[in-house]
Amino acid sequence: MTEPIHDAAALRARLAKESAIAFVPTMGNLHEGHVSLVRQAREHGRCVVASIFVNPLQFGPNEDFDKYPRTLDADCAKLEGLADVVFAPSVAEMYPVPQQIFVEPPPVAAELCGAFRPGHFRGVTTVVLKLFNLVQPQAAVFGKKDYQQFFILKEMARQLNLPIVLIGAETRRAEDGLALSSRNGYLSAGERAEATRLYRTLSRLREALQDGERDFSRLEASARAGLEGAGWRVDYVSVRSADTLLAPLPGETRLVVLAAAWLGGTRLIDNVEATL
Amino acid sequence: MTEPIHDAAALRARLAKESAIAFVPTMGNLHEGHVSLVRQAREHGRCVVASIFVNPLQFGPNEDFDKYPRTLDADCAKLEGLADVVFAPSVAEMYPVPQQIFVEPPPVAAELCGAFRPGHFRGVTTVVLKLFNLVQPQAAVFGKKDYQQFFILKEMARQLNLPIVLIGAETRRAEDGLALSSRNGYLSAGERAEATRLYRTLSRLREALQDGERDFSRLEASARAGLEGAGWRVDYVSVRSADTLLAPLPGETRLVVLAAAWLGGTRLIDNVEATL
Numbered sequence: 053m054t055e056p057i058h059d060a061a062a063l064r065a066r067l068a069k070e071s072a073i074a075f076v077p078t079m080g081n082l083h084e085g086h087v088s089l090v091r092q093a094r095e096h097g098r099c100v101v102a103s104i105f106v107n108p109l110q111f112g113p114n115e116d117f118d119k120y121p122r123t124l125d126a127d128c129a130k131l132e133g134l135a136d137v138v139f140a141p142s143v144a145e146m147y148p149v150p151q152q153i154f155v156e157p158p159p160v161a162a163e164l165c166g167a168f169r170p171g172h173f174r175g176v177t178t179v180v181l182k183l184f185n186l187v188q189p190q191a192a193v194f195g196k197k198d199y200q201q202f203f204i205l206k207e208m209a210r211q212l213n214l215p216i217v218l219i220g221a222e223t224r225r226a227e228d229g230l231a232l233s234s235r236n237g238y239l240s241a242g243e244r245a246e247a248t249r250l251y252r253t254l255s256r257l258r259e260a261l262q263d264g265e266r267d268f269s270r271l272e273a274s275a276r277a278g279l280e281g282a283g284w285r286v287d288y289v290s291v292r293s294a295d296t297l298l299a300p301l302p303g304e305t306r307l308v309v310l311a312a313a314w315l316g317g318t319r320l321i322d323n324v325e326a327t328l
Numbered sequence: 329m330t331e332p333i334h335d336a337a338a339l340r341a342r343l344a345k346e347s348a349i350a351f352v353p354t355m356g357n358l359h360e361g362h363v364s365l366v367r368q369a370r371e372h373g374r375c376v377v378a379s380i381f382v383n384p385l386q387f388g389p390n391e392d393f394d395k396y397p398r399t400l401d402a403d404c405a406k407l408e409g410l411a412d413v414v415f416a417p418s419v420a421e422m423y424p425v426p427q428q429i430f431v432e433p434p435p436v437a438a439e440l441c442g443a444f445r446p447g448h449f450r451g452v453t454t455v456v457l458k459l460f461n462l463v464q465p466q467a468a469v470f471g472k473k474d475y476q477q478f479f480i481l482k483e484m485a486r487q488l489n490l491p492i493v494l495i496g497a498e499t500r501r502a503e504d505g506l507a508l509s510s511r512n513g514y515l516s517a518g519e520r521a522e523a524t525r526l527y528r529t530l531s532r533l534r535e536a537l538q539d540g541e542r543d544f545s546r547l548e549a550s551a552r553a554g555l556e557g558a559g560w561r562v563d564y565v566s567v568r569s570a571d572t573l574l575a576p577l578p579g580e581t582r583l584v585v586l587a588a589a590w591l592g593g594t595r596l597i598d599n600v601e602a603t604l
Contacts (some may be wrong), residue, residue, distance in 0.1 A: 149486075151487060152487065153431065153433060153487040154431075155482060157429060178488075182489045185490050186491075188491060207428070207429060208429050210430040211427075211428060213459075213461040214461050215461060215462075215464060215565060242574070301553075
């Protein structure tokens with residue numbers, strides 16, 4: 053089992069001589085999706101670092117910070133032979149003083165998931181920048197399942213001149229199409245069977261786009277109605293430009309369809325890219 | 329004359345093989361104060377980089393961004409033999425897209441100068457982080473004449489885990505005590521003679537503290553009245569804790585007295601540290 057490093061000074065010491073670090077920040081409770089990110093990291097650096105940190109700053113007061121699954125031993129076992137270094141800091145190690153300095157994300161962080169999780173992306177950008185500054189990687193790998201997050205982090209890297217290449221990895225899915233997510237563990241057996249509807253809905257919307265349908269509002273409303281009819285509570289289904297994450301301009305060909313919806317007490321997100 | 333580098337990619341290429349960079353960010357129009365920062369930088373790195381960039385993000389709409397003195401050739405001549413690399417980007421090079429991602433400074437950034445220059449310190453933290461990410465220094469040197477700025481940047485480095493040591497250099501003064509500043513060039517001959525009153529006022533306040541006076545409000549009001557009586561318009565005179573930059577708690581012994589005041593159309597700032 054890879055022995056995790058818990059403190060920042062020890063991490064810096066361990067990495068001092070490394071010059072080509074590829075980094076995968078995670079919140080732990082690792083599944084095949086994470087494992088595939090760590091495998092890909094190997095192509096982008098000689099030293100692969102994974103972090104495991106459930107970041108309080110990105111959870112709202114009524115969200116699942118407390119119940120978010122923490123499985124450090126199992127995670128380290130999964131990373132054996134894949135990651136050279138596992139960094140698993142405590143909250144006190146990452147925030148030794150109350151955090152007062154934040155990375156203010158761009159306006160698009162207030163849309164989509166940001167409209168339902170105020171402050172979420174500010175918490176993400178801030179902790180990722182802190183982790184970047186500790187690890188100092190040349191590349192970092194993120195899952196495109198968190199599409200808006202990856203978009204915002206790429207903007208952060210670009211607009212703050214970070215010397216880091218950000219790589220987006222394709223979403224890993226269960227055989228029935230459900231995007232792998234630590235939050236899938238919250239689902240009951242019945243909910244798990246139903247959960248696949250989210251990806252089916254997005255895939256069907258993509259097909260309609262590729263068939264030439266351009267009334268995005270109608271497509272979004274229809275997708276929403278389908279989910280709601282099956283008992284979901286829908287935060288959003290939205291067709292966006294993959295380049296700006298804003299409403300697509302006429303003629304844009306690189307689109308992404310994103311959704312977030314609740315199945316019982318579990319909030320699931322997913323997305324599909326569509327090139328027209 | 330040191331030939332300046334204007335673009336970020338060329339800067340990265342030039343610095344790629346350097347492993348011990350000491351950095352001095354400036355807005356140019358260099359005087360002996362800047363020169364002393366650059367000399368000190370040599371003690372903190374093998375490669376000394378100075379940047380010259382008048383950063384629009386830290387100027388308010390009615391401030392002196394347009395008239396701020398730009399003297400690149402003279403600046404490069406002064407840096408000859410002192411800086412190994414001079415980085416002088418254009419605004420378009422630093423902000424190729426409208427900046428939407430900012431470093432949100434701590435609450436103390438809304439006090440003192442921040443109360444009179446809304447957004448100023450957000451502009452400073454953002455550009456300094458961008459410059460840090462371009463230069464990737466191990467150390468950076470700032471003048472303590474901009475005491476609040478240095479305090480906020482130290483907090484930024486600490487709270488964002490920057491792998492950079494920030495060094496504060498003592499304020500350089502003219503023979504009559506006036507703190508060196510590019511904005512001194514705005515002063516008429518008469519104003520220049522009067523300007524020294526700011527430092528005299530702060531020094532006298534420090535003496536009163538060291539003599540045991542503890543009624544900070546009275547000291548501040550008296551200093552303000554003295555300046556106003558001589559025709560200054562005072563933004564603030566404030567006794568603060570050097571450790572928190574907040575109002576000193578009873579028994580605190582490391583204090584700093586800061587002031588900002590206008591002489592005609594020129595805003596001057598200064599400060600003195602007082603250890604009781």
